[in-house]
Amino acid sequence: MKLFNLFGTRGKEEPVQSEEENNAEELKAYSGMRVEITTEDGRLLFVAKLMGLKGNQAELHQYSEIEIAQEEESIHVRIRGYSDHERKAVYLEGVITPKQKHIWQVDELTVVKIGNDRAFFRLTTDLDATATMFSGLEMGEKPCKLLNISVGGACIGSEYRYHKDDKFLLKVKLIEDRPVSAMFCQVIRIIEKEDEKFEYGCQFLELTEDDQEKITQNIFEVQRQRRKGVS
Numbered sequence: 001m002k003l004f005n006l007f008g009t010r011g012k013e014e015p016v017q018s019e020e021e022n023n024a025e026e027l028k029a030y031s032g033m034r035v036e037i038t039t040e041d042g043r044l045l046f047v048a049k050l051m052g053l054k055g056n057q058a059e060l061h062q063y064s065e066i067e068i069a070q071e072e073e074s075i076h077v078r079i080r081g082y083s084d085h086e087r088k089a090v091y092l093e094g095v096i097t098p099k100q101k102h103i104w105q106v107d108e109l110t111v112v113k114i115g116n117d118r119a120f121f122r123l124t125t126d127l128d129a130t131a132t133m134f135s136g137l138e139m140g141e142k143p144c145k146l147l148n149i150s151v152g153g154a155c156i157g158s159e160y161r162y163h164k165d166d167k168f169l170l171k172v173k174l175i176e177d178r179p180v181s182a183m184f185c186q187v188i189r190i191i192e193k194e195d196e197k198f199e200y201g202c203q204f205l206e207l208t209e210d211d212q213e214k215i216t217q218n219i220f221e222v223q224r225q226r227r228k229g230v231s
Contacts, residue, residue, distance in 0.1 A: 027053050027109060030090055035060070035081035036121045036151075037096070044121045044223060047151070047216050048104070050081065056109045058094075062102040063213065073097075079106075080121065089115045120150035123219045129156065129172035131185075138162060146172045149219070151212050153203040154185065162187050162200055170202070174218040175225075181218065183207070 031053045037045045037060065048060035060079075079092040094109040127146040133139045144158040154170060162168070166187045173180045189201030204211075 027056070027058070027092075027111065030081065030083060030092075031058075033081040033083060033090070034063070035079050035092075038078045038080070038121055040076060040078065044123075044219060045077065046220075050079070050106075053109075056094075056107065058106045058109055059099065060096065060104040060106055062104070063216070074107075078112075079109075082120075083114075091115065120152040121219070122148045122150045122155075123222060124148045125174075125222070127172055127174065129170060131156065131158065131160075131162075132169040132171070133162075133166065134168075136166070138166075144170075146170075147199065149174070149215070151204075151215050151219075153188075153201065154183070156200050156202065157193075157197060158200065159197050161198065162190070164188065164190060167205070175221055178218070178221075181214070183211075183215075 030050055033050045034047065035050050036047050039045060046060075047063045049063065050058055051061050052059045074095045074097045076095050077093070079094060081090050081092075082088075083090050091112040091114070092109060093112050094106040096104045096106050099105045125146050125148055129144050129146040130141050131144045132141040138160050142158065142160050144156045144160075147155040147157050149155075149172075156170065164187055168185055168187075170183045170185045171180050184205045185202035186205055187200050188203050191199040191201075193199060207215075
């Protein structure tokens with residue numbers, strides 16, 4: 001009797017998936033995810049839904065109606081989203097080309113990393129704003145500075161003391177010729193600065209799709225004005 005017969009017949013080996021197949025399998029979980037598309041130098045291009053994933057290809061369906069200059073050439077971009085299933089931020093890269101109005105083809109789509117932050121594009125600002133508390137020691141409207149803003153939240157600077165989980169109404173005019181924006185916020189991070197000042201990382205609460213779209217449009221407009229040299 002041959003030695004291998006003592007142990008029975010060897011089963012078939014499981015096929016080993018290639019790196020490309022693993023990437024394609026991982027991408028399937030992100031179909032339908034809301035994502036932000038930025039250039040390699042960090043400029044926000046548009047917000048979209050990631051659709052039609054096949055291998056390392058997909059489509060981006062723009063949420064924003066803002067017209068983007070659609071070059072004939074392909075653009076290498078960074079794609080950032082948030083997976084509700086995994087409760088993690090997802091960072092991807094790919095090459096986009098215009099397909100039809102508000103739809104872009106994505107090729108060479110690759111998962112770069114998965115992190116614990118919410119992965120929203122942040123626009124750096126230095127704008128006068130107010131924070132209104134409706135209860136507690138700091139109740140009432142207080143001046144503050146809007147230091148940065150994203151679709152998901154903001155960072156403000158203030159000389160007033162707030163605490164984690166405090167909630168307030170943030171009011172700021174992001175663009176001079178547009179109405180004041182008002183966002184309900186909750187403090188999630190506190191940084192103590194010199195001269196008894198504080199920075200507060202806040203998340204927005206109770207935002208509708210329309211609210212998110214307005215914030216996105218304002219971020220686009222501020223970027224556009226900066227590129228044109230408008231203060």
